Amino acid sequence: MAKCDHCGAHVSGRFARVFADESGTILACPNCSANAGIAEVSRDRAGNIR
Template identity: 75%
Template sequence: MPDCNHCGAHVSDQFARVFADEYGEVHACPSCSANAGIAEVARERAHKA
């Protein structure tokens, strides 16, 4: 089961398919970022890592 790499919260397989990066890593989820900005926060965190 996929988890958010930032906060460790569980995310659904469907969420991971939509928001994971090209390596399958989820960098932001509803538990650690605003729903409206998940894609933007994920891109920012992926670039910093």
């Protein structure tokens, strides 16, 4: 089962396919970010890692 790499919460395979980056990393999920802003939070967190 997939999990958020930021908070460790479990996410569905469908969520992982949509929101994971090209390496399979999930940087945001409904547990640690607002539903409406998951893509934006993921981009922001990815920018801070690299």
